[in-house]
Amino acid sequence: MSAAIVTRELGKRYRSRWALRDCDLELPAGAVIALVGPNGAGKTTLLQLLVGLQQPSAGSVSLFGRPEPGGSAQALAQVGYVAQDHPIYRRFRVSELLHLGRSLNPGWDQDLAERRIEELGIPLRQRTGRLSGGQQAQVALALALAKRPKLLILDEPVASLDPLARREFLQVLMATVVDEGLTVLLSSHNVAELERVCDHLVVVADGRVQLAGDVEALLGEHRVLTGPSGGL
């Protein structure tokens, strides 16, 4: 198994408080990895450290075997990232976001992005703030995929969606993963929602990794921790 993401004693401190500490992970390439934990567990902090939006207070991150804190620029070019909430997106037309993406990313695939958005039936002139939550999530996914990433990182992509939009989003995501052989890391509060789609599970609480490994192997132990609903 080759690793897409390796962290060693990774930690982030805000003032005197550790939001994440002693985080040692080896996450396999080509897998769908669920990062689950309750509010304030450290999920966003970990994802932001991986994509270089935060600098570590301790330890290191390595993406695709490039051992540099926060990931090297070369490695980060291979990562598509969808932030937890993206209010800035809502001010723009879809076409403006596409233009922005193209000007910022050398490997940008404009045809792919436009095709995905057309398939959703969304006019390019539409302001994203006027789209439904499910459509906004799909546009954010289309933008992240236009980078032609090897690794896709999504921070609670379905948290604010209704059950139908959640199912649709996860279906589209899984179809893409199968088509493109991507490594996907996505976070959620809800284990039950992701256990059907993920191969690998990482559970964080109180800024520490509590469990990590193959989902089949961990599920029994995890259910004992969370109860029958699987909610954290």
Ligand code: ATP
């Ligand atoms: P949620 O599910 O609510 O998004 P999370 O698991 O993503 O939570 P983080 O957002 O990583 O958790 O937050 C972990 C801890 O770090 C929390 O206690 C949070 O208040 C704190 N924290 C996060 N960002 C900052 C910041 N910029 N400054 C200070 N404290 C922060």
